Amino acid sequence: MRNVYVVTHPEASHHVDGLVGGWYDSELTENGRRDAAALARALRVRIPEDADVDVISSDLLRTRGTAEEIAGQFGVTPVWDPRLREKSYGEAEGRPQEWLDKRFLPPPATGNRMDHHEGVQGAETKTVFAERVYAAMDDILRLDSEHQIVVTHGFALTFVVAAWARLPVDALGYVNFRAPSGSVTHLREDDFFHNRQIVHLGDTGHLAS
Template sequence: MTRQPTRRRSTNQQLPEPASAASLPDPCPASSASPPFPTLRIPPALPCRRANGKSYGEAEGRPQEWLDRRFIPPPAVGERMDHDEGVQGAETKVSWAQRIYEAMDEILRKPCEHQIIVTHGGSLTCIVASWIKMPIESAGYASFRAPSGSITTLREDNFFHNRQVVSLCDTRHLHSAKAG
């Protein structure tokens, strides 16, 4: 599970330190019924399945080799979003993106200053594309892969309401945790 992005509505404010993190809005865990950050003591805001990673249908729970033998990669040119990957029941990239975009719309309707979204790293592409308001049909070549535990920070300024990708897949906190 990858911690993905925080939303900041002010360019001058930083997220509170963990000691005051209980004032943060709800996180959205991807695969856990309990809050992903127990020290925050706040419940999830959305049902877990909304921000999950892409569904691979009948490949779910099977070895990677099983999927690799059946997977049909998208074409280099042409329709990529509605491409059938050759796995029965697998989500197309367009249905996956629509689900994540809808979850992001719901999250962004919440009137709060900071938000934490916890999701699978592959879904980061859809989250960032939604954040910058990239039309779904234009996201066929986009890919923002995130290592486990990475943090992406997104910010919207209060004046122009521009949206910024402040940091993408930052893992510095993991290195400092190992050192300390």
């Protein structure tokens, strides 16, 4: 039985400062660090004591802080994978969200939504974004551990889950799985049928109200 726990990092400074995230290297806030500790404890309770556990994380500061808290509970060293980063918003990163909102070109309702250019220099298309997350997941799922913890970002989670379900990249134009910051999404593959399940999506029961 393979279990993958997809963690979206908790509150980071760009959230409270109203800045565009993407590859902007914001850090966890005090609340974010508290929630990362709660996440780590919740995962420790879910996963058997004698289990082999991998922790693979985006390399940005806000995910690194989250992954280090989790890895400490399991006595393992995290693996940093930049392919698990959030979507790049190019020149908008670190700027006020209002700056991006004024320039952003939303995708069309029909047609080629995956290769749509959003009007911001240096921003990734959804195709480029999805393909790099899929490549990361291909490598993660080649690992033998029964329990894998993947620490990533809110938008990137959609492509982590889609890769798990083996949805083709060119079918993702309308796909969006929403999970709050600091959440855990539990994915499971059984050993008999090898069916892949989404057991829980965006669980935040471990966080204080």
